[in-house]
Amino acid sequence: MRFLALAVAAFAVLALALGVTGGKNNLVFLGGVGLLLAFTTFRAPTISSFLRIFAAIFATEYVVFGAVALLSGYGLWPEALKDFIPPGSLPVTVGIFGLLIYAISFIPVINSIMRIADRFFDGEDRTTVHVWPFSKFQMNEQRLARWMVVFLIVVNQAQVGISVRLSFFNRDWFNAIQNKDEAAFWSLLFTVFMFWAIIYVTSAIIEYVVQSVLMIRWRRWLTARYVGDWLDDGTHYRMALAGASADNPDQRISEDINDFVTRTYSFSITLLSQVSSLVSFSIILWLNSSNFAIPGTDIILPGFLFWVALLYAAIGTLITHMIGRRLIPLNFEQQRYEADFRFSLARLREYSEQVALLDGERTEKKLLMGRFGEVIRNFLQIVSLRKKLMAFTAGYNQISVIIPYVVAAPFYFAGKVQFGILTQTAGAFGRVEGALSFFVDSYVSLAAYKAVIDRLVSFDDSIARGRALGSVPPRLERNGSTDGAIALENVSLSLPDGRPLVKADLDFRPGETALITGPSGSGKSTMLRAVAGIWPFGQGDVAVPREARVMLLPQRPYLPIGTLRAAVAYPEGEGHYSDAELADALTVVGLPRLAERLDEEAVWAQRLSGGEQQRVAMARALLLKPDWLFLDEATSALDEPSEQALYGVLKDRLPDATLVSIGHRSTLNAIHTRHIKLERDGEIFRPVG
Numbered sequence: 001m002r003f004l005a006l007a008v009a010a011f012a013v014l015a016l017a018l019g020v021t022g023g024k025n026n027l028v029f030l031g032g033v034g035l036l037l038a039f040t041t042f043r044a045p046t047i048s049s050f051l052r053i054f055a056a057i058f059a060t061e062y063v064v065f066g067a068v069a070l071l072s073g074y075g076l077w078p079e080a081l082k083d084f085i086p087p088g089s090l091p092v093t094v095g096i097f098g099l100l101i102y103a104i105s106f107i108p109v110i111n112s113i114m115r116i117a118d119r120f121f122d123g124e125d126r127t128t129v130h131v132w133p134f135s136k137f138q139m140n141e142q143r144l145a146r147w148m149v150v151f152l153i154v155v156n157q158a159q160v161g162i163s164v165r166l167s168f169f170n171r172d173w174f175n176a177i178q179n180k181d182e183a184a185f186w187s188l189l190f191t192v193f194m195f196w197a198i199i200y201v202t203s204a205i206i207e208y209v210v211q212s213v214l215m216i217r218w219r220r221w222l223t224a225r226y227v228g229d230w231l232d233d234g235t236h237y238r239m240a241l242a243g244a245s246a247d248n249p250d251q252r253i254s255e256d257i258n259d260f261v262t263r264t265y266s267f268s269i270t271l272l273s274q275v276s277s278l279v280s281f282s283i284i285l286w287l288n289s290s291n292f293a294i295p296g297t298d299i300i301l302p303g304f305l306f307w308v309a310l311l312y313a314a315i316g317t318l319i320t321h322m323i324g325r326r327l328i329p330l331n332f333e334q335q336r337y338e339a340d341f342r343f344s345l346a347r348l349r350e351y352s353e354q355v356a357l358l359d360g361e362r363t364e365k366k367l368l369m370g371r372f373g374e375v376i377r378n379f380l381q382i383v384s385l386r387k388k389l390m391a392f393t394a395g396y397n398q399i400s401v402i403i404p405y406v407v408a409a410p411f412y413f414a415g416k417v418q419f420g421i422l423t424q425t426a427g428a429f430g431r432v433e434g435a436l437s438f439f440v441d442s443y444v445s446l447a448a449y450k451a452v453i454d455r456l457v458s459f460d461d462s463i464a465r466g467r468a469l470g471s472v473p474p475r476l477e478r479n480g481s482t483d484g485a486i487a488l489e490n491v492s493l494s495l496p497d498g499r500p501l502v503k504a505d506l507d508f509r510p511g512e513t514a515l516i517t518g519p520s521g522s523g524k525s526t527m528l529r530a531v532a533g534i535w536p537f538g539q540g541d542v543a544v545p546r547e548a549r550v551m552l553l554p555q556r557p558y559l560p561i562g563t564l565r566a567a568v569a570y571p572e573g574e575g576h577y578s579d580a581e582l583a584d585a586l587t588v589v590g591l592p593r594l595a596e597r598l599d600e601e602a603v604w605a606q607r608l609s610g611g612e613q614q615r616v617a618m619a620r621a622l623l624l625k626p627d628w629l630f631l632d633e634a635t636s637a638l639d640e641p642s643e644q645a646l647y648g649v650l651k652d653r654l655p656d657a658t659l660v661s662i663g664h665r666s667t668l669n670a671i672h673t674r675h676i677k678l679e680r681d682g683e684i685f686r687p688v689g
């Protein structure tokens, strides 16, 4: 960037010098813009990486186009390349774009967008790239992304350039038609039009592919990043503990990230291409009507047609806005109602058994149809509004086609302009009008964009809050222990709101079997959470042997959706154990018939009974072979003989494991060598025994 800034400064000084000595005001202006641009380019390392890409392109273009303009201005440009001379206003235009990029980097909303975008563009990841016809090669993911952005911006600008060139073709061609110049007609068609049209079509296809690849890579990276942030170090659990500030992480990760990527793309690269086209075609309109008088008067209004287009688009925009402004909140509501309806359906599926048992179908139906009624009601409001909007826009679009002709026709009939100019003007008018209405459409989706950004930012905040939980003193520390025991030393555990719950000074010796009992809500499960290191509230030291494998079986095991094989192997992956191992584990925990159905896919949490699910959890323990096994009411759904039998299997298959159980049944006493009771002591509970 520093080097680029120097180049811009050098060129600006040259233009200034030539302008001042030659008395050329436009060169002085070009140089002035250049000096400012040199400053912002020099400062570019302080702005966002994503914006910096744009800044670098505009600075480069300023120098390149400026040099071409200078050369051709002094007659030094080769005649053969005459077709490639950019319009004289281009260097100033891109220079001003560059300044604008620097200016918008100070807007707070842009800043929060860029913070999310830059995660991707600042990263350092290797990736394998395969571009036909080259062979595969390794590359930095972010460098690749930056080059794709550069490529897309340049292609977009080139396309605007080609459109401008084609509009001149259009002018010459219709002039040829008017002059009955058949030779020019055919030669323009086969040389100029064919050449540029083929380039345009090819570039559009390549652009589409590159753009899609960029967006999916960007989304993949961001999704992986967010899933990681959400899951790593139990952050998802801590976020729930920290309060329900970030609702629906699923929506944020699946929808919002996708939305963020597409909208950021459209608000940067697409917007830029529309602005370029607005500027270029405005210039054409201006030049085609530079000395037009206002009809019926003698007053010359430079750029008459440009002003008409601006006025026409402004009126259209204003009326569209007045009719359609209520569409934004209505569309927003529509999404919410649809989501509510969908969620009710999904929930019903989950609790289908209870609804059936309670005969709740009638109430459910009423509830569902009520929810759906909201969807319909809102939809009808949208229809009624859209109807009015359509009546206006359809008429407006029809008139747009003829308006430029109507406005320019008097000048044509008066012989001031040729037929080609008339049609070129009409085309340019359409482009200017189209670009302006793109801004209006963007304005509508701006609200949605803002909502997406807000949701991602608050998700980030919530992740940060979850991470920070328990990192301020007084802290609950989880350390390695040296003597092989799991020990709670001067531990006091509290609830999220700070109320104390349990004070414990307790250790579990390797090889023993301990039973913890106590009233419900006394903090038995919370003690196990502290041992597992996921409970952040409290103080003291929890010592756990470094190499020890600790496993906790809760009362209701989590069974992932998918094959039975995956459910039994969890938390290991599906292919971790052999079929024989899986079948053996299922058989000894008393589920021999399931052993033959490993490949079956189902929502196992709904299919299996509570006791069967607890047996599956036991099978997991047998497979994982932990050194420490904590069973938190893990056999509560089983009858007593089955419970006894399962403990027998555990001791048989895991002879070296230390067992710590939580339970209420007196029969468990006989199975364990040590008995710890949680007893009330004023406000709190203490383990005794």
Ligand code: ADP
Residues within 6 Å of the ligand: 241, 495, 496, 501, 518, 519, 520, 521, 522, 523, 524, 525, 526, 527
């Ligand atoms: P139990 O001894 O029955 O296993 P727990 O350890 O599960 O009891 O819970 C102890 C107390 O902590 C209960 O009063 C419970 O309501 C409370 N508690 C547990 N988890 C949370 C949580 N995430 N947020 C607030 N309170 C909690």
Ligand code: MG
Residues within 6 Å of the ligand: 524, 525, 526, 632
């Ligand atoms: Mg419990």
